Amino acid sequence: MKLAVRYRFRRNAERLRSHLARARFFRGHGVHSPFVYAIVRQVFMKTELREGDRSLYAALRERGVNERRAVQLQNLFIHCGYNRFGMNRATEADLCIATADTPTDRLPQLAEAARREGATLCIMEPYADVERRNCCRRLAAEHPSTSIDNRGYLLLFNGTLPKQHFKL
Structure with a gap:
């Protein structure tokens, strides 16, 4: 019983710390990139599908x-002007989606393939477990362009964007 209470307290403390660290990016405030600001306002904050x-x-x-x-991902696809998407593959795709069932050890290969192709990689559920979280943190730290972590998925953009990491 004591262990369960201690575990819940630790989990809730980590969640609170994450929310406080990300509070400055709420509704796009504190985002100094016009590209990311537009994504926050026109993609993440919209609840209906775009045409x-x-x-x-x-x-x-x-x-x-x-x-x-x-x-959100469909709106991102339209907002960025992508034409093709791939599930768990980066070849012949503008947006590659690594689904939640993609093995963690395959994520670095997908990230490298997306970088070579110039595609955006979206890793679903980057906080599913400790191993996946650590892998996603490494990928974002090593990524040469802009990355956005909004808890539900991690976006790794490839192209001419500067190296920046946003936690929303």
């Missing part, structure tokens, strides 16, 4: 991604 193709949304929902995350 356009909805095939990514359907594929994500089919894979069990909750509606809110699926809407």
Whole structure:
């Protein structure tokens, strides 16, 4: 019984620390990148799907991604002007989605393939377990361009964007 209470307290303390560290980015305040600010305001803060193709949304929902995350990723796809997406593959895709069931040891390979292709990599559930969290932290630290961590997924953009890391 004592162990369960101690575990819950530690878990809630970690969650509070994460929320406080990210509070400065709430609603885009503190984001000094016009690109990331536009994503926060026009993608993350929208609850309805934008006009356009909805095939990514359907594929994500089919894979069990909750509606809110699926809407955000579909809106990101449209906002960034991407044409093709790939599930767990970076070849021939503008947006590569590493689903929650992708093994953690495969994530660095996907990140490297996405970098070579110039594609954006989206890693779903980067905090699912300690191993995945540590791998995602390493990938974001080593990534040569902009990365955005919004707890539900980690976005690694490849292209001409400067090296920046945002925790939203």
